Structure formats: C-alpha cells, structure tokens
Amino acid sequence: MAEKEAPASAQAQGDGKLRKQIQFADQQFEFQRRPTKKGHRSLSRSISQSSTDSYSSAASYSDSSEDEMTPREKRCGEARVHEDFCVKNIGQSGFGRREVEIAQQEMPALMALRKRAQGDKPLAGATIVGCTHITAQSAVLIETLIALGAQCRWAACNIFSTQNEVAAALAAVGIPVFAWKGESEDDFWWCIDRCVCADGWQPNMILDDGGDLTHWMYRKHSEVFKKVKGIVEESVTGVHRLYQLSKAGKLCVPAMNVNDSVTKQKFDNLYSCRESILDGLKRTTDIMFGGKQVVVCGYGEVGKGCCAALKGLGAVICVTEVDPICALQACMDGCRVVKLNEVIRQVDIIISCTGNKNVVTREQLDRVKNGVIICNMGHSNTEIDVASLRAPDLTWERVRSQVDHVIWPDGKRVLLLAEGRLLNLSCSSVPSFVLSITATTQALALIELYNAPEGRYKQDVYLLPKKMDEYVASLHLPSFDAHLTELNEEQAKYLGINKNGPFKPNYYRY
Amino acid sequence: MAEKEAPASAQAQGDGKLRKQIQFADQQFEFQRRPTKKGHRSLSRSISQSSTDSYSSAASYSDSSEDEMTPREKRCGEARVHEDFCVKNIGQSGFGRREVEIAQQEMPALMALRKRAQGDKPLAGATIVGCTHITAQSAVLIETLIALGAQCRWAACNIFSTQNEVAAALAAVGIPVFAWKGESEDDFWWCIDRCVCADGWQPNMILDDGGDLTHWMYRKHSEVFKKVKGIVEESVTGVHRLYQLSKAGKLCVPAMNVNDSVTKQKFDNLYSCRESILDGLKRTTDIMFGGKQVVVCGYGEVGKGCCAALKGLGAVICVTEVDPICALQACMDGCRVVKLNEVIRQVDIIISCTGNKNVVTREQLDRVKNGVIICNMGHSNTEIDVASLRAPDLTWERVRSQVDHVIWPDGKRVLLLAEGRLLNLSCSSVPSFVLSITATTQALALIELYNAPEGRYKQDVYLLPKKMDEYVASLHLPSFDAHLTELNEEQAKYLGINKNGPFKPNYYRY
Amino acid sequence: MAEKEAPASAQAQGDGKLRKQIQFADQQFEFQRRPTKKGHRSLSRSISQSSTDSYSSAASYSDSSEDEMTPREKRCGEARVHEDFCVKNIGQSGFGRREVEIAQQEMPALMALRKRAQGDKPLAGATIVGCTHITAQSAVLIETLIALGAQCRWAACNIFSTQNEVAAALAAVGIPVFAWKGESEDDFWWCIDRCVCADGWQPNMILDDGGDLTHWMYRKHSEVFKKVKGIVEESVTGVHRLYQLSKAGKLCVPAMNVNDSVTKQKFDNLYSCRESILDGLKRTTDIMFGGKQVVVCGYGEVGKGCCAALKGLGAVICVTEVDPICALQACMDGCRVVKLNEVIRQVDIIISCTGNKNVVTREQLDRVKNGVIICNMGHSNTEIDVASLRAPDLTWERVRSQVDHVIWPDGKRVLLLAEGRLLNLSCSSVPSFVLSITATTQALALIELYNAPEGRYKQDVYLLPKKMDEYVASLHLPSFDAHLTELNEEQAKYLGINKNGPFKPNYYRY
C-alpha cells in the first residue's frame, strides 16, 4: 500500500514515489521517534517521518482516549509480565476478529495460498520476525504465514497505525504481537526488541516495512542477524536502506525488494488512487464532482488514476507536468496540460501527485478563489508548502476531522485536507483487495527466499522473479471470475516462451 | 508506424509485436519478392512477407491500373535514362505536393526541427540513403532531412506501398527517388541499388525500415557500407536483423534502434490503435458499435487501445489473455476475462491482438453466429487461421473491398476483414500525427549518430537516449497547446535529477 | 432532494420514483407517527413512513444520546416557555452556523438570489410557514427567504432528520424553528402547530415537503388555510396528495409542484446518484470497485447514474429492466440486459433502483455468493424483500453502522446496507449543490406564487413555468464559470422563439 518516506536516489520515479537525499551512516543512526504526549510529530525527525503520518484514520475503529498507563506499563507492572504479547486491550479481540474475517473475504490470494500450500507447509521451520502496520489485512497475512508452517513474532512499523482490536485478536489466538496505537519512541523499539529476542527463539526470516526492524537487528543483535536466511522489504524507504547497506558491503543476508514488482506498483498507484481520490475528497468535503475544475499536478500513475476517476464523474481536468512524455500522455487522454499559474485562479480543486516538493506554494494559494480544495496524493507531506500557510496573517479553523479552513485576511477560505499529508492514507480507506496484492507478494517472497537452493540468492537485494509476479496476479484472478487462456505448445514455440510464463520481457511497460 | 515482420526472440512482447523464429544466415539470404501479376503474395517467402501486406489501401490515391511498361522500362527505354529518379508519372506531382502539404500540418515536430535546426544545419555533409514506405509523411521527413543540410537518395521498402503521386512530388523538386507502386522483386533491388550507387555519391548514413537496404549494402557493396557512419532502423524486423549481425560480429557500423523508444511504442500501439479500430471496422462494415458484444484477444497495448475505443461507443467487451498480469489489468479496467470458447457463440465481433498464431481457429468459427465480424489488429497474418477457411465446404464471397463473406454450408456468413491481415494497415488510415512521432525520432537519431563525438557509439545497436525520447515528446506538445512546467533548482535537487531531464529511470513503465 | 413516499398513480415514473396506491380521504386521515422509544418504525403506519427513513446519518453530527427530557418538555417546564423556538440545545448554534456557512459556498444560486432580489424584496409581506428537513442547506434557503423580505416559521418534516446544531443556529438568529432529532409523533404535530399558530401570525404562504403541514392546516386550521396565497410542494408524496385534494375539489389554494421541474429531476436522480452510489458503498464497505460484477436493477435516471459512476471505476455492469425502451438504452450504453436470475450467482453487488417492490427476493438471495453486497437506491424500503430475511434460519450481525451481515446456515454472509432503506440518504452525503437546485426552485416558486397577478393561478396544482426552470439552471452556471451564448434577433426569429427563452417545448426530453 502506502510507501513510507522515499529515500535518496539519482533517479526519480516521478509518480509520487520520488526519492529524497538521505545521508545514511551508522553513526548517524539516531531514530528519533518522540511524539509528544499529544501525538504531535517531532519536527526534528530526520527519517521515516512519514511512518507517523501514514495511518488511516478511516480504518481506525477505537477511540484514542488516553489511558493512565500504557499497555507496556500495565504488562510490566502486573502479574502479566509472562504474557508473550503486549496489546492495548485483549478484551477487544472479538471485534478485531470480525474485522479480520471481513478482510479475508477481499484477500482471496492469501486464502488460496493457505489452501494450496497447506499440504506441504512451505514455511515449516521458518521463524519470522515481522514489523508492519498492524491492521486487519496484515493479520490475514500473519495468519497465512502461520498456516504455511511458520512461527511468527510481530511488531508495528508505525507508532500510530496499529488497530488495537486487531492486535488483540492476534494475541488472543496466541500470536506474540507487541503493538498498540500511540506508542512512544521508546515503546516502539521495546516492542521490536521483544519480537527479535525471546527465549528459545532464533528468527531466520525478516518481513519488514520501512527497515527499522532490519536495522535494529543489524545494529543491536548482529549475531542473530547473521543467521537470518532472508529479508523481505516492502517500502521505498526500506528498500533504499537495503541498497545502501549492500553498497556499503554490509548486507550479509539476501533481501527481496517487493516494492518494485509490477502488480504492486500498478495496484498501489493507478488502481488504488483511482478509487481513493473520490473517497478521500467525498468523506472530507461532501463536494459534488460534476463540472468541477480540477488541476492534477503530475501525470504519473497516481495522477493518471486520479484523472480517470474524476473524469468518470464529470470533472474538467487540467494537468501539470515536467516530463514531456507524461505530458503527451495527458494530452492523448484528453487533459489540457498547463502551468499551475495559468489556471490557479479558476480551479476548484488542486491535487498534487508529483513526489516533488513545494509544488503548490503560498504565492499561488494567495491567488486561488474562495472555497478551493487543496490536497496531496503524492508523497510525504512536502508537495504543498503547508509551512508557508502557518503565517500570522492567515487563520486556521479546523472544521471537520482532517479538514482545515485556512482563512485569508479578506475572508477567503482555502480547504486544506489532512494538513497536506497523503489524502488516501489519512482520509480514505484502502481496499483490502489492494493490500492483498502486496501481502501475497510478501508471502511468496518469504517462501522463495526460505526455500531457495543454496547459492540462488547471495548477499544482495533482489527483485521478485517475474514469474512470481505473474503468479501473484494469477492468484487474484478467481475473485473476478476471470479465466486465463493457455498457450498450446505450438503457440509457445512460435512466441519463443515457456507456456507457463514468464510471458513478457523485463522491460515490458504494461 | 506499422511493424514489419517480427523476428525471433526468446522473449515475446505480447502486445502484437511478438517475434518469430527466423533463420538468418548469409547463404540463406534469398529475398523472394515475386508477387504474381495479380498481386498475390508468394507463399514461399521466408522473410519480410509482411512488407507486402503493410500498405494502406485507404492511403492509396491512384488507381493501380496496369500500364504496359513499368516506370523502370520507360526510363531505360527513353531519352530519360539520365533522369536521376524513377517514378510512375511525374505529372502527378501536383496532387502529391498537396498531400505532402496536408501531412505537414499534422507533423509539427518535423516542421519545428526545420525551423530550429536550420541555422546550424546539423546534417550538413550528411549523405543519406533511405529505404522506407514512400508516403506523404515520409516525404515530410525526407524534405526535413534536406532542410537540415543532408543530401538524400530514396527507395521504397515495400513493393506495394508507394504513393506514386508523392514519389512524383519528390522527384519534381529534384530528390532522387526510385519507387513506384507495384514493383517487381527485381525492380525492388534495382531501385535500392540506384540509391546506393550513383556518380560521385558515397552515402554516410542509412535510414532503413526492415533492413533490406542495410543488408543489400552489407552484401553487395561492402566497401561503401564500411564507410557509413551510422544506421537508423525503425522496424522490429530490421532491428532484429541488426542484433543478429552484431551478435555474429559482422556489424561494422553503429546502429540506432528507434523502434523501442517510449513515444513510438505508446503511439504506435495504444493511441494509434484506439483510433484505428473504430475507423477500420466502420469503413468496412458500417456496423453500429453500441451494444455490440466484442471479444478482444490480447490485452497488451493494442488490446488496451481497442477496448478503450469500443467501450467509449457502448460496446460490451470481453478479453482473452494468457498473461495473468495483463488479465488483472483487464479486470480492473472493467472487462470480463474469458476463454474464447466461453463466448464464441454470443459475440458479434472478434478482434485478435495477441501477436500469436492461430488464436482464432476454424473450429471456433464453426460455432460463431451468423454475421460475426472477424479481424486482426495484432501482428502479421497468422492470428486468424485463415488457411483453414479456404476449405472446400466454405464459400468465399468478396462483398466489398477488404471484406469477404465466408459462407458455411448452412448459409451462415462470417465477415472476414482484410483476409486476416492487419486491419489498421489495410482498412483504416494512420493519422499523420502518429507517424510524426516516428519520423521525428528517426531524424533525431540521424542527427545524433552523425554528430556524435568519436567513440560515443561503437559497432553495436543502441537505444535512443532517454533524453532524446523526451525531446521527441516535447516537440509534439505545442500542437496541443500544452505547457510544460519547469523544475526549479531546489526541486531538481530534491528529486536528484537534472532539471532538463531525463526525468525518469529507464525502467519506468509510463 | 429525496422523495418521500411515493403516492398512488396510474402512471409510474419508473426511475425509482414510482407511486403507490394510497387511499386518501378525510376520515382516514390518521397520521400515525409512533416510533417506539428505540426509534423503530411502527409497521402500522399507513402513510409517510419513508419520512422516518429518510435521514442521512452521514449528515448528522451530534450524538443521539438520549436526554432525560425532550426539548419540548424542557421548554414547557422552564421559564423558557416564552421563547419562540424549540430546539435541542441552543448552545450548539456556533457549530451549526459554521455548517450553514459551508453550505452557502455550494449554494450559489440562493446567494445570487439574495444579492439580486435584495433591492426590491420580492417577498416583502410574505409570511411563510415551512416544513422541511432541517439541515444546513434548508437553513440557507430559510435565511434567503428572509433576506428577500419574508417572515418565516419552520418545523421539521421528519422526526429523525433534524440537524440539531443547525436548528440551534437558526433559533439563535431569531428564527422561530421548532424541531429536533428524535421527535415523537406527538412532538411532530406540536411543532407544526407552533409554526402555524402564533400571536399575530397569519401565514400566507406554505412551503411543504411531504404534505403533512398542508394537511394539518387544511384539517385543523381551515380558516387560516383559506387565507393562504400559495403552496409550494417538493415531494412526490406531497404532490400526489395535492392532486388528490384538487381532484376532490377541496384544494382552495393554488399550489406549485416543484418536484417535476427538469432541473430538479435530472439533478436529484441522474447526477446526484452518480456521485452518491460510490460514496455510499465506499463508506459502508470500503469495497474496491474495479472489476466488480454489479447488477443494477432498473435503468431509469437513478440506474443510469449508478451505472455511469461504476463504469468509470472499472466495474462490470449488468442491468435488469421491465421497460424495453430503457432496456435498449442500457444496451446502447454498453450494459448487458439480463434477468436477475441469470446473474444472481456471479454478482458481487446488487443495486436496486426500480421504484418497485420485491425486486430482490429471499429466493434469489438464497443463491447469491458469499460476501455479496445488497443495497437500495430506488424508492422507499420495499425494493429488497428485507422482511423475508428476518427469518429464524438467518442470523443478523451488525458489523458497522448501516451494515448488517445476514448469515445463512452454511455460513454464507450477505452484506445488507441500511437495512434496505435508501443508501444515498442513509449512508452518503448529498452535495449541497444538488440541494441548491431544489431550494432555488422552491424560492422562485414562492416568489412567483406570491407576486402573480390575480387570476394567473387558480385553485389547482401547477408546474413551474419552463422559463423559471431555465432560470434556476442559469443561476447555477456561474459556479462552473459557464458562459451562455445569446441568440441574436435573427436567430431567435429563425427558431421561432423568444431570445430569452423558454428555449424548448414542454415535451423536450433533455
């Protein structure tokens, strides 16, 4: 699903997944997770700040009312210190279980994996330590891994994103999970540590989202780390950190980059955003889309998805682009390509999907009309120059959850959504089906790494083999009652490919 | 524009550009261009057979009525032997000139190149021998090359595709062109030879489409060939032949593969087919699309384009696919994914876009309903098993140009378009704008190769640099009144890219 | 906006606004509004039952926690008996005012009316008694009427739909409003009575939604009623009741049917549903639409809107229809037309938009697959035979607000939304812009009736003059920055119309 903060790269991806320069070095590894008591993010954070952004309020069921004691304190202070989990309230497991069951219905590939692979238990013997968002969807993944034979211990990759009820549901069936919504920085590392270290536990596989678990093990438990057989990493950030380790010659474990698989990329960006842009705008503003003038900044996959959805409901779309190829695609798709300044006075909605910074500036917002809606579907929270709006001449008024009116001295109001953070993570739900693609890819990557013959994978970062990418897709086809055609021998020979795939060369663009 | 016959490959491209096993070896080089008097293709042809298919009847203005003498005979037999051209009828040049002028309006990038580069004449000194389809659009290219400083001699790459009026128009302004519609095999090579060899002429650049010119020079005029500075090749076939030469260590000249540039690929397939499928079906059958049940075999770029267009007019679409990733895309785009046999009895139209062979078989056609329309948008003429329809129990009736009724014993009629050859080449026009993309790419590749500093290009096959790909796109934006946004320094730095591009990594999928 | 219960008619409207046989006679006039304490509807209700259905949970901000005393009790029992309003909590007026201000931004025509008509106060002297849903949007209407010169007293037309904060905001600025969420039957009539009768108050205009106010005045305050100058009625139900009164020769006041104006019809049905179907499904189920198989029952305006929206996001649509003309339209729009039974086993979502009853039956639901979603966008709560699901063999589980899992003995779950009531009213918001159309029409109808010269309107029911319909539309165009073209004299003469409209004959279909 959502990318965490994008790392540095000489090559930008351009569709909201661009990379930012990060200095990574061991001595600089100070991971500052110090939200204040009120949950505000520390502005001094140097990396992974988006990991605190990226929770979906829409998917958060429980009230975040503050207890006196944290789950960790309660566990320590009581007779419960021997419990092999730490969650907010084990009593919420019933509700959590129901959410897991609902999620299962939209994650058909994992359920199919459970069925198909149950016989031979391809993960028998695997001891997996995981660090991801703790949601109903990841619960389906974790329980699938266990069904495939693995043992698991799990922590959250984000201090805010844990669905407490789901964590409770996992704990209730005996899975060692250490996570709750609103962890402190210290809690965060404590939870991870509980997952890495336990009596009689030597993890041999890592499933990570953002790289925090990997680096904690690398730095704090290097002996344990060296015995790991493989790492599966999902996020742009985590992948970047792995490549840096590898480049520095310090990656002693094979790692699989599942972020760049085709199915994940297309679903995360084009298809997922096609749905979430409407949902996010509607839930926050109740706006009617018909006839609205919208400018979409960036026509990568995210921008393409946004435009497709909005056009379907009768919006009039303009696009801004820096890349002439994407600009030409926008033209051919019926969008006018403009500079933001040309249309800034007329537009009703501004959606930023560039992956770039300061795409929407104070100077431009000075010229928008009253009531314009501004939101970010791109990356991180840098696209809209929100800082420039926190100025003495402007008044902020919180009108609904995730909706601020920024009020100009003349009374003009600009509706800023999610304070410029990612709209789809903050204000819409992400369909389980989209998450299913990613989770399945993770499961297959674990199976592949765990079962690969000696020597297939060295101490490097690998892309998911194309054939497995195709396999992930094929596992999702039955949900659509879709029936694949099979090549006959003659046809496969004519095409010069194996009749079971892979069907396309690596450079194929889809 | 249109690909010529696709060569062999271990990796199929799957979107109608698949490759077929070809044995290429010098001793086997028997290029059999022997159309009968009636224009039927010799079935014994081993290569480039599609070069005789790939002319657009829609773009052919003149009647193909047979003269007594060929243009070559006339030229030889008369006092005109010293004319440095050989065309059908120089008197048609007025009409041809008008067509060239019409084409210019839709080829803005070439016209812009003429303007921008006219000052410094980047092709001054270049002596280009070319072998392409001779159409209004290639005339615009040729005259652009000349405007950029080059000298040119030109032949046709296909014995049927020459627009005689356009050839006349070129000859009329003094360009040595040797081409007419309906050349014999022998004429074909004679024309090429006239372009290669002339008094005081040493070609230093080759622009080829299909590789025939290149190989003629390689085999027959190796001394001339060795002095060539660069080859620009457009077609799948020609590119394949270059890679084979290179692999065999026999390519003594740097070559540029313009076939695989992004802009060309996207325009040739997705956007061009989106328009031509409707045009091709309408011109041949006058069918109403609304509510028609259509099965599109293959959901690569070509299939995606066909589906998009047909959905826009209210057709109900099913898709067949062998590749689960493309199948999943079809699902997400609202197409049911089926096996052909599941829907064969209900569909009104079958469109094959796979690049595969025998996708639509006699057995299946036995089960279609009366009046079904069958056509090929994919590759070559192998997709529909037309041979199986030339059976004693079936009657063929030519009802219109390019439309045959194949009649079953029970009276059922199947409408076969273009005898199973490519519908878009046979029955629709290709917009000049699409051809403009390719032609501009060719021109830029020539400029790059001709001006590259010593050592930049070795005796190998190169892809167009990504930045030039972006430049081709940018030259086409003004037609759409599209305005690119420019990165500022800070943003470029944030993205880690040069503010003038390239903007995306090579693996970016667009 | 939403229609209340549809009345009887020999002619059905077919787009979800069908009419049901109602016996209306004075002696039968027993309006039974007796929700139990728990808010369940009395099944014995004979009319206007939908008035208790049709509140939007999405638009309800305040918690419905039960106080000890009702607002009416509080007002009576305290020193506040002389307050000329009765609302839940006047302290909430600040929040309500902000919602009103937000709504104003999307109701440009009313704001324009305020500006344009403020000079001459066309409603000066008008004393309007109103009975509508009490929402931010109706507050904008009420305050517009006052700005135009009218005095107003207002009650709610529905015991559940009042937004308490908005009622408070109106009261806070001195408007006599009597309404709160969760009125009892008795409260309901008491509130209406407070609006009709007050010291020194003789209402001369009625604005009604559903006809309850009109009939209360007709029966209980006939002397007051006779002095009324005009009635404006919005709902299908209310209009029907007026026609019945008229037919019975008992309508002593001119009435305007604003329900059947073009703009209202098109916006309420096609455009509004196009947006709300996605919103309603997303908020309740978080489902991904891409590739989902959906059957839409009924292809009237509502069905057309639903299909358009869902197709835009990649759903595969089937339609059921009884009317061959609408069925043919569905075909031409690319939807397969089927009987529900043909697809019942495959579909993922069933949306009923027929206005008919028992369109989706228990027998059919016995055959759907696990996880299917069922909802009603049509009319009333009769479309889905929900009663048949309240059977001993089925288990109901409330999984979220407005979402029930109905569980079959074999474990199969059907997701029933809003218990079969209208999805768009229960689970999505209605954009203010859509409501603006209706509200503007109401305001104009009041102005017309109030200012019409003696004799223009008799004691009958009238449609809004076409020219005013066009005027409503024209007032909404500036929001879209749309610029109308004006006919010149010559053109108007050629067309045989007035250059200022009306532009179309009454039978024009749009």
Added chain:
Amino acid sequence: MAEKEAPASAQAQGDGKLRKQIQFADQQFEFQRRPTKKGHRSLSRSISQSSTDSYSSAASYSDSSEDEMTPREKRCGEARVHEDFCVKNIGQSGFGRREVEIAQQEMPALMALRKRAQGDKPLAGATIVGCTHITAQSAVLIETLIALGAQCRWAACNIFSTQNEVAAALAAVGIPVFAWKGESEDDFWWCIDRCVCADGWQPNMILDDGGDLTHWMYRKHSEVFKKVKGIVEESVTGVHRLYQLSKAGKLCVPAMNVNDSVTKQKFDNLYSCRESILDGLKRTTDIMFGGKQVVVCGYGEVGKGCCAALKGLGAVICVTEVDPICALQACMDGCRVVKLNEVIRQVDIIISCTGNKNVVTREQLDRVKNGVIICNMGHSNTEIDVASLRAPDLTWERVRSQVDHVIWPDGKRVLLLAEGRLLNLSCSSVPSFVLSITATTQALALIELYNAPEGRYKQDVYLLPKKMDEYVASLHLPSFDAHLTELNEEQAKYLGINKNGPFKPNYYRY
C-alpha cells in the same frame, strides 16, 4: 434517420431539429426541383432543399457517370414502356440484392415482424404508395410490408439519394419502383405520379418522407387521396406540413407522426451521432482525435452524442449553448461551457449541432488557426455561414471528396467538410440498425392505421401510441441478447400499471 428540412414552429427543438418558418399555401406550392445537369442545386428552391443534400456519398456504390439517356427516356423510347418500373440498370440487381441481404442482418425487428405477422398478414389488402430514400434499408422495409400482405408502389423522396442497384433489385423481384440517382425535377414528379396512378390501382395507405407524395396526391389526385385510409410520415418537414394541413382543416385522412417517437428520436440523435461524428471526420480528414481541442456548438441530443464519442477518444471538449438547462447538463458531463469567441483561436475542430443559423460566422473563421476543421452535424446547411466564405478574398480548393480547403490571403487554410451540409449524411454511413428503428416504427404505424377500428383515428395527426413505441424497442432487444424482466401481478398493481406496459407516463424524459 435523417430529417429533411425542418419546418416552422413556435417551439424550437434545439437539438438540431429546429423548425423554420414556411409559408404553406396551395397557390404557393411550386416545388422547384431543378438541379442543373451538373448536379448543382438550384438556389431558388424554396422548400425541401435539404432533400437534395441528404444523400450519403458513403452509401453510394455506383459511379455517377452520365449516360446519354435517362432511365425514363430509355423506358419510354423502347419496347420497355410496359415494364412496371423504371430504374437505371436492371442488370445491377445482383449487387443490389446482396446489399439488401447485408442490411437484413442489421434490421432484426423487420425480420422478426415478417416472421411473427406472416401468419395473419396484417396488411392483407393494403395498397401502399411509398416515397422514401431508396436504399438497401428501405428495400428491407418494402419487402417486409409485402411479406405482411401489402401491395406496394415506390418512388424516391430525393433526386440524388437512390442506390441504383437496390432499385434494380426491387424491380427484379417485381416491385414497381420508379427511381434513379440524379433524377431531374420533372422526373421526380413523374416517378411519383407513376406510383400513385396505375391501372387498377387505388392506394389506400401512404408512406411518406418529406410530404412531397402526400401533397402531390392532395393537389393532383384529390379523389384518390380522399380514399386513403392513413398516412405515415417520418420527417420533421413532412410532419410540419401535415400539421399545417390539419390546422387549415384540409387534412381529410388520419396521419401518424412517427418522427417524434422516443426510440426514433433517441436513436436518430444521441446514438447515431455518437458513432457518425467519428466516422465522418475520419473518412474525410484522417485526423487523430486524441488531445484535439473541439468546440461543439449545441448540447442537445446531437451535441451530447458528439461529445460522448469524442471524449472517449481523448479529445478536449468545449460546448456552446443558449439554453441554461442544456448548459448545466454540459457542465455536469465535464464539458466547459463557453462562448464561441472565447475559444475560437485555439480550437482544432468546430462542430455545429444547434439547428440554428449562422452559428459559425465569417468573422469567427477569420480568427481560427490554420488547419481548423469545420463541420455541421445539426440541421440543414445554415449553421455555418458558408455563403460568407464564397468571397473574392478567399480561395477554395477541393482536396478530397467532401473536403474543401478555404484559403485566406495569408495562406491560412480552413477545412470545410461537406460544404457545410450535414456531415453524417454526406461523409459517413448510417448503420442499418439505426434505420431499422425508424423502418419498424413505420411498419407498425401502417399496421395500426390500417387495422384500427372505425373512429379510433380521425382526420388529424397522431403520435405513435407509447405502447407501440415500446414494442419497437422490444423487437430490437434480441439483437443484443437482452432479456427483459417481467412484472408480476403484485408488482404491476403496486406500480399502478399494466404488466405489459406502457411502463412510463407520456412526459417521461428517458
């Protein structure tokens, strides 16, 4: 299909079917059909001038090479004077028969009528004189009428539109047809007269398109006319003339206006134009639609159809409108609504669909950019002020059939299609399926009028009963494999309608 010239009306229809003031009076009845030998239209024509416009070049198979003698002369001058037909060349009947057979496949309703009604021959005894375009589609109609029991005699309603081969095919099977392409004015009336008067022939039904036959009989053969049982008229013009006769008290025969039936209206305008706009533009200009800026003047059904089609292929659409309701629809459908002058300098294509005159003026065309395409999809040939382009300062150059370059002094070229006449009639084909709707309506109207009990129809003009309108639609559903749902008794009762229809009130807008 195509309307002939629109008559006067106080109420314009606004979608390209507007009416023009016509003085109709017996003494003024001078029908001037005097095309010159070269086929140019006489400019002095006062009425029905569009009847000479409205032939489809696309549907014209035969060469219009001029013979020495006209068919009429040949027939008269030879021993063939006793032949009861007069066509160009009876030898072409084979080709014509094949075209008729092709048309049959797309006219399923007529073929169904033949089957269903063959048993009881509902037209047994009917003697029908017809005057329509003579095309493959009308041949299917005529032969259906005969299959239903009627005797027929037929003439052409247009001097240019006859497909000679089809006329030959009809004559060859013994149907008295008098029509050829390129009739003179005198021939035209002679042909009609041959159909009205023949030995032993008293026509009792009239099928007319434009009213010429009706008025010829009314004026020249009033005794024959009085014995006619009914008239079925298709065109706007003919219907208008009937209403005028009726108003003048001179219509002594019941007449059926089939022009205003729902199915015909929707198919003729929305759906038919949706397909023909693309076809017409492509065949004439080969233009690429993607990214083109198009202004569509008029957003009635025709404009809606054009916009839908063009948007589907990636064009950027603006709309001009005079009617605020249609303008609001355009907004909601995602089109910007502008004045033509605002966009005149940028647009690539101008399409006029207003039914109005001088919508595109010389002054505006002075400001368009080079290469702009101008065409008319609306009505008659008045929309574009073509006369103003026939000015001394402008040069016309015919570049292709139906395509003129109008060249400004500075070299700017404007591409004018079909000289401003209707693009869909001149440059595209009309699908048989669309014509099938109209033809079926005509056949049913004949059956109804012929079989109606005494007194059902008086000497007036009637609309097709709604139930028959629905029947026409239902006869076309099987082509789409569409399955209607049937109401059960309970549902029909609930809706207050007959379970077999009609299903909607007359004012329903669809």
